[in-house]
Amino acid sequence: MKLRFKCLGLIAVIALLVACNSSTHNTLPILGNRVAEEKMIDGKLVVDTIYQTIPTFSLLNQDSVMVSNETVKGKIYVADFFFTSCPTICPIMKKEMIRVYEKFKGNNQVIILSHTIDPDYDTLTLLRDYANRLGSDGKHWMFLRGDRKLVYELAEKGYYASAMVDSTEPGGFIHSGGFILVDKQQRVRGIYDGTSANDVDKLMVDMDILLKEE
Amino acid sequence: MRVFITLIVVVFFAACMEAPNVNMQQVAHGQQLYEIHCTNCHQLDGKGIARIVPPLLNADYIVQNRNLLPQIIRNGMQQPIVVNGVNYHQKMPGNNKLTDNELTALINFIEFRFAKSTQLLSVDSVKLLLRL
Numbered sequence: 001m002k003l004r005f006k007c008l009g010l011i012a013v014i015a016l017l018v019a020c021n022s023s024t025h026n027t028l029p030i031l032g033n034r035v036a037e038e039k040m041i042d043g044k045l046v047v048d049t050i051y052q053t054i055p056t057f058s059l060l061n062q063d064s065v066m067v068s069n070e071t072v073k074g075k076i077y078v079a080d081f082f083f084t085s086c087p088t089i090c091p092i093m094k095k096e097m098i099r100v101y102e103k104f105k106g107n108n109q110v111i112i113l114s115h116t117i118d119p120d121y122d123t124l125t126l127l128r129d130y131a132n133r134l135g136s137d138g139k140h141w142m143f144l145r146g147d148r149k150l151v152y153e154l155a156e157k158g159y160y161a162s163a164m165v166d167s168t169e170p171g172g173f174i175h176s177g178g179f180i181l182v183d184k185q186q187r188v189r190g191i192y193d194g195t196s197a198n199d200v201d202k203l204m205v206d207m208d209i210l211l212k213e214e
Numbered sequence: 215m216r217v218f219i220t221l222i223v224v225v226f227f228a229a230c231m232e233a234p235n236v237n238m239q240q241v242a243h244g245q246q247l248y249e250i251h252c253t254n255c256h257q258l259d260g261k262g263i264a265r266i267v268p269p270l271l272n273a274d275y276i277v278q279n280r281n282l283l284p285q286i287i288r289n290g291m292q293q294p295i296v297v298n299g300v301n302y303h304q305k306m307p308g309n310n311k312l313t314d315n316e317l318t319a320l321i322n323f324i325e326f327r328f329a330k331s332t333q334l335l336s337v338d339s340v341k342l343l344l345r346l
Contacts, residue, residue, distance in 0.1 A: 087307040091255040095263045133265035170307065 018188050023151050028181075028189040031160070037178055053186040054158045059115070059146035062127040063138055067113070069186060076210045077111040078203070079180045080194055081155050081163050083118035087170050089177045093194040097179070098134060101141045103204055109211055112141040117152065117163040117175055119145050160191060183210055236332050237322070244323025251309055266304050268297040270327040270328040277329055283321050284343045288312070292337055314341055 032052030039046050078100060082090040097112060104110040116122035122130075127143040134141070144151075155161040159180040160170035166174040179191040181203060190206050193199040249258070256262055260271035270276060275297045276283070286305055290308030313322065318340045325331040335343075 048310070085305060088254065091263050091267055094266065098264060130266070135264055 001191055026212075028183075028206055028209060031188040031191070036109055046074070051185075051187045054182060054188070055154060056145075057154050057158070058151075059144040059151070060124060061138075061142040061144055062124055062131045064124055067144055068102065069123070072111055072182070072186070074169075074184050075109050075111050076184055076207060077182050078207070079113045079115065079159050079161075079182060080178065081115050081117050081151075081159075081161050081175050083116050083171065083173055083175075084122050084126060085171060086173070087119065093177050093179075094134060095157075096194050096200040097196065099200060100179070100204060101134075101136065102181050104207065105137065105140050107211070108140075110140065113144055114141070115144045115146075115151055115155070117148070117155070117173055119148050119151070159188065181206060181210065183213065225241050236326060236334060240319045240334075241323050241326050243316075244319035244321070245327070247312070247320045251312070255306075265300055265302065268295065268300070268302045270324055272330075273297050275330065276324070277331075280325075281346070282344050283324070284317055286341045287317060287320065287346070288344065314344070324341070329335075 028052045030051050034052065035050050037048045037050050039048055056069055058066055061067045078097075080093060080097065082093060084090075097114065101112055109179065116127060122145060124145055127145060128138075129142065131138055131143050134145075152163045155163040155175075159178075161176045161178050161180060163173070163175040165172065179192045179194040179200065180188055181192070183189045189210060190203065192203040242292040253335075255267045256270050257267075260269060268275070275295060279286075286306070286308075288308055288310055289304040294303035298328040314337055318335055318337045321340065325334055
C-alpha cells in the first residue's frame with residue numbers, strides 16, 4: 001500500500017515536471033511591435049495587447065490565382081523570398097523547403113508562400129514550371145509574384161526580411177535566406193535560417209507546436 | 215586460411231582503389247574547390263536538387279561530354295540539357311576566377327568521385343580544351 005502511494009507520488013511529480021516543461025518550451029514568442037489598447041467594457045477599463053500582423057497583400061501565384069491574407073486565414077504558413085536565377089543561397093533554401101513541404105503537404109492547415117524578388121525575369125509561366133520541378137502541387141506550396149516595390153516592402157515591414165536590387169551581388173539581388181513562420185492570426189512567430197538544416201529542423205518542430213494552438 | 219583469404223581481399227581492394235594515374239592530392243584539392251563553389255547547387259553528394267539542378271553523380275551527360283567540362287565550368291551554361299533522361303533549363307553561372315590548375319583539380323575530383331573515372335585530365339589538356 002505504502003509503495004503504491006510512493007509510486008503515485010512519483011508519477012504526480014513527473015507529471016507536474018512535464019507540465020511545467022511543456023508550458024515553458026511549447027509556446028512560441030510573438031515577434032514584432034505590440035501596443036496596449038485600453039477599452040471600456042461594461043464600465044470597466046480593460047487593457048488589450050494588439051500584436052503586429054502581416055500587412056494586407058494580394059499577389060498572383062504561379063497558376064494566376066490571386067493569393068491574399070484571406071487565402072492563409074486560419075492556417076499557419078511559412079514565407080520566404082528568392083529568385084529562380086539566384087546562384088547563391090536560393091538553391092539550398094529550396095532544398096530545405098522541399099523537406100518542409102514533404103513533411104506537411106498532407107496538412108490543409110499548412111501553406112508555404114515563396115515570393116520572387118525578381119518579377120521581371122520570374123514570369124508566372126516560369127514560376128509554374130519551377131513549382132512543378134520542385135514537386136509542388138501548386139496549392140500547399142505557392143510561388144507568388146507581384147510588383148517589385150510592393151513585395152520588397154512586404155518583405156521588410158511584414159516579414160522582417162531584406163530584399164533589394166544590388167548589381168554588385170552575384171545574380172543582381174541581395175536578400176536574406178530566412179524562413180518566416182506565421183500563425184493563424186497572421187503574426188510572425190519565428191524566423192529561421194533557410195540555408196541551415198538544423199534551423200529548418202527546428203522550424204518543423206515549431207510548426208507542430210503552432211498547429212496545436214487555437 | 216581465413217586470414218590468408220582476408221589478406222587477398224584487402225590487397226585486391228587496395229589495388230582497385232588507388233589507380234596508378236590518379237593524383238589523390240590533386241583530387242583532394244578539387245574536393246575543397248567543389249565544396250566551396252559547387253555544393254550550393256549540386257550538393258555535397260552530387261545529387262543536385264529536384265528537377266532544378268541536375269545531378270553530377272552517375273550523370274550520363276558527364277561521360278558523354280567530358281571535353282566540354284572545362285568550358286562549362288569556366289563560362290557557365292545557358293542552354294537546356296538532358297541528364298539521365300530528365301531535362302533541365304536552369305542557367306548555370308560560370309566561374310572565371312578559377313585558375314587552369316584549379317579547374318583541372320576540380321574536374322578531376324568530379325570525374326573521380328561522381329563519374330568513377332580514373333582517366334583524369336592534365337593541366338595541358340584542360341588548357342587545350344579551353345581553346346577549342
